[in-house]
Amino acid sequence: MKNYSVNSVKKSVRPRVVTPLPAPKLMDLSMFEGEHKESLYWGTYRPHVYFGIRARTPQSLLAGLMWIGVKDGRYFMRHVCQDSDELKTYGWTHHNGRDYGRQVLVDQNLKLTTSFLKSMEKESSYGGDWAVRIEAQSEVLKEEMEDTVHLFFYVAEEGGNALHLGSGRSDIPDVYILAFGSRNDLGSWQLHLESKDDFEFHYAGFKTNHIHNLSELVQTNLGVQARKVGRLQLSDTSDDAPNILVFQISAMIPFKADIAFVSRSSGSSSRTEDRVRSLIGDSLTGRLEQKQKQFDDKFKRCFNISDELNSDAITVGKAALGNLLGGIGYFYGQSKISLPPSSKQLPGTNYISYWPAELYTAVPSRPFFPRGFLWDEGFHQLLIWRWDVRISLDIIGHWLDLMNADGWIPREQILGAEALSKVPSEFVLQHPTNGNPPTLFLVLRDLVCGIKKNKFTASEKNDISTFLRQAFVRLDAWFKWFNTTQSGKDANTYYWHGRDNVTTRELNPKSLSSGLDDYPRASHPSEDERHLDLRCWMHLAADCMSSIADILDDSDIGKEYGLTANLLSDFELLNQMHFDYNNGAYFDYGNHTEKVRLSWRLVEAAGNHPTRELVREVLEKPVLRLVPHIGYVSLFPFMSRLIPPDSWILEKQLDLISNTSTLWTNFGLRSLAKTSSIYMQRNTEHDPPYWRGPIWMNMNYMILSALNYYSEVDGPYRDTAKTIYNDLRNNLIRNVVRNYNETGYLWEQYDQKKGKGKGARLFTGWTSLTVLIMAEAYAEC
Numbered sequence: 001m002k003n004y005s006v007n008s009v010k011k012s013v014r015p016r017v018v019t020p021l022p023a024p025k026l027m028d029l030s031m032f033e034g035e036h037k038e039s040l041y042w043g044t045y046r047p048h049v050y051f052g053i054r055a056r057t058p059q060s061l062l063a064g065l066m067w068i069g070v071k072d073g074r075y076f077m078r079h080v081c082q083d084s085d086e087l088k089t090y091g092w093t094h095h096n097g098r099d100y101g102r103q104v105l106v107d108q109n110l111k112l113t114t115s116f117l118k119s120m121e122k123e124s125s126y127g128g129d130w131a132v133r134i135e136a137q138s139e140v141l142k143e144e145m146e147d148t149v150h151l152f153f154y155v156a157e158e159g160g161n162a163l164h165l166g167s168g169r170s171d172i173p174d175v176y177i178l179a180f181g182s183r184n185d186l187g188s189w190q191l192h193l194e195s196k197d198d199f200e201f202h203y204a205g206f207k208t209n210h211i212h213n214l215s216e217l218v219q220t221n222l223g224v225q226a227r228k229v230g231r232l233q234l235s236d237t238s239d240d241a242p243n244i245l246v247f248q249i250s251a252m253i254p255f256k257a258d259i260a261f262v263s264r265s266s267g268s269s270s271r272t273e274d275r276v277r278s279l280i281g282d283s284l285t286g287r288l289e290q291k292q293k294q295f296d297d298k299f300k301r302c303f304n305i306s307d308e309l310n311s312d313a314i315t316v317g318k319a320a321l322g323n324l325l326g327g328i329g330y331f332y333g334q335s336k337i338s339l340p341p342s343s344k345q346l347p348g349t350n351y352i353s354y355w356p357a358e359l360y361t362a363v364p365s366r367p368f369f370p371r372g373f374l375w376d377e378g379f380h381q382l383l384i385w386r387w388d389v390r391i392s393l394d395i396i397g398h399w400l401d402l403m404n405a406d407g408w409i410p411r412e413q414i415l416g417a418e419a420l421s422k423v424p425s426e427f428v429l430q431h432p433t434n435g436n437p438p439t440l441f442l443v444l445r446d447l448v449c450g451i452k453k454n455k456f457t458a459s460e461k462n463d464i465s466t467f468l469r470q471a472f473v474r475l476d477a478w479f480k481w482f483n484t485t486q487s488g489k490d491a492n493t494y495y496w497h498g499r500d501n502v503t504t505r506e507l508n509p510k511s512l513s514s515g516l517d518d519y520p521r522a523s524h525p526s527e528d529e530r531h532l533d534l535r536c537w538m539h540l541a542a543d544c545m546s547s548i549a550d551i552l553d554d555s556d557i558g559k560e561y562g563l564t565a566n567l568l569s570d571f572e573l574l575n576q577m578h579f580d581y582n583n584g585a586y587f588d589y590g591n592h593t594e595k596v597r598l599s600w601r602l603v604e605a606a607g608n609h610p611t612r613e614l615v616r617e618v619l620e621k622p623v624l625r626l627v628p629h630i631g632y633v634s635l636f637p638f639m640s641r642l643i644p645p646d647s648w649i650l651e652k653q654l655d656l657i658s659n660t661s662t663l664w665t666n667f668g669l670r671s672l673a674k675t676s677s678i679y680m681q682r683n684t685e686h687d688p689p690y691w692r693g694p695i696w697m698n699m700n701y702m703i704l705s706a707l708n709y710y711s712e713v714d715g716p717y718r719d720t721a722k723t724i725y726n727d728l729r730n731n732l733i734r735n736v737v738r739n740y741n742e743t744g745y746l747w748e749q750y751d752q753k754k755g756k757g758k759g760a761r762l763f764t765g766w767t768s769l770t771v772l773i774m775a776e777a778y779a780e781c
Helices: 034-039 211-229 272-278 281-303 311-326 374-387 389-400 440-452 458-485 532-551 555-568 571-578 632-639 648-658 697-710 718-743 766-775
Strands: 052-055 061-071 074-078 089-095 100-107 110-119 129-138 148-157 164-169 175-183 187-194 200-206 244-252 255-264 329-333 336-338 351-353 357-361 589-592 596-603 611-618 623-626 747-750 757-761
Touching: 061 110, 061 129, 061 211, 074 211, 089 281, 089 311, 100 281, 100 311, 110 281, 129 148, 129 281, 148 175, 148 211, 148 255, 175 244, 187 272, 200 211, 211 244, 244 255, 255 272, 272 281, 281 311, 281 374, 281 766, 311 374, 311 718, 311 766, 357 389, 374 389, 374 440, 374 697, 374 766, 389 440, 389 458, 440 458, 440 532, 458 532, 532 555, 532 571, 532 632, 632 648, 632 697, 648 697, 648 718, 697 718, 697 766, 718 747, 718 757, 718 766
Parallel strands: none
Antiparallel strands: 052 061, 061 074, 061 148, 089 100, 100 110, 110 129, 129 255, 148 244, 164 175, 175 187, 187 255, 200 244, 329 357, 336 351, 589 623, 596 611, 747 757
């Protein structure tokens, strides 16, 4: 293991853990420069707010929307996505990831529709112009509408540059100049407001370095004014040289307003009025309708969903894709890396900062997880590459450029103050001994397969090949990091590092680095463990590296990876290490006893007041053995297609999948069998079961992919696999669509008893794989 201590004398020597891998950066490739980079400059890259715009640059000009929600006669500011706001629904119904999106938000009786459009004109400066349409309607049909909506649109400079209030009315009827400014990357810019409806207007200007506290600034200003004048209105005042300008628009419902951002590089001729006109009113309506049609046509073309699915399912599929693309964010900052206690860092300091880095990535959930997660991202890209392969390569490139000199990538990316503000402190530090499933290889395998099957255009094929050539050194370092730091005692065995072997609180110590968190492993963590899922991930990685090397005509290293892949797919060896012939199932191996429970105990506390605590109690000495819990981990050899199609062991896996006593439900496959001693058990007093029963879409997708494979290859179980495949696919689609129609959301997981959505809602990370299930789009190689 590496030594992560800091040498305080040689200040110029950077610890390896925070030293970038000395290899060419993927984002320096020419394919990511020029027109590609400019076309993605502006976007809805602030997924943690209900509606936010920024550029892909560290110190960006930001824009966003707030509004006042009313519930039980009380007023609440809406800005940052949070479950406690209790919106009936929100999310992008359409988004193409580049220059168009349409979002619907329902807050009690208020229905807001926000549309985003980008426009590249000759006179525009870098990144082009953009427009936002905000429409406010009532959810409840009334004869007389008397509801007032209070909207707050803002612009903010992350770099602290001064913004300027506009001059009010422009030469265009019903158009107001809200603000203007200048930036090195943009030149001069203006923000215009157009509405044909009556409205009341107020503003406030702030100067602060803490833009992530903007909601509080606005609420404080409104509170002072409410006490002064008894009305909900901003103060119509500004700090000197403000870097935030907030514009309040109060109007009767229904109401519609268009906001146009136009920029002009130095020396360009001014057609500002014409460009503003093209971004408002009827012109904007026509352009938005055209973009929506293009989205619908491309969705149909990309996914070719069969006519068996009704329009409800197609609507959910479009929302799943739109939310995934609309949730792509841009972040900039420094990860905090945990240091071991032996570190020579300054006393009291338990972390060291990673180098400043940018990340362009999709996110699992806008309200709960609005930041990058490494293993989630591989699943996100399975969908995104099929929609826009260049966006996918861009995202993967950003992730791989985060690799340090050891070949390690921090699994959770908390970059910048806005991202940090959404994360509990105990999850901030990243541990350089811990990995995360290398799911990006799932996507790379698809891309390699697509090249072999001529599924890409000539220019796409060239870009993918160029990308893989430059990425290879990073992928090689990543594989070697896993192969050395996560290896087990025996040759070609692996286990997830980072489990707590001294805990007195956990029923079964979590393996957070596996991504499966509380899925039961050996009761007593040790170096003797062999984790089945990690072995299969390593096989995927080695096999993919071998295929990439073949494409790059590097036969020597390709042969080396091919040998590793063959060793990890050796069926006899796999069975020796992980197969239980009595149960017909694959298991982890480790120091284990089933006789562990959580018991209430009285614990003496300060002040002699005893408290009750739930603590772990071990009733039997553990022994080295297979860990008898049937669930998702058991199916990894099946998901990885390592079981020969004619093997009786395949039949056993199909039995486990289709048996209602183990994994089968009418809503999808549960994560842990009902026969497990830990099925639906809490892990601590405060941790309810997570991967101990509920249905998760990413694993169900991988299982479906394997079922589809085994239903198409010759073998005695082909028909059985096909029947199970059809039933499971139908169950998953029906349940996700039903929940969306009933609740307005896609969910993190689904209850195994009634199919009800649970966990984080507006979880359009890997739950968006529903689109690929609808399209029957799986790995073909």
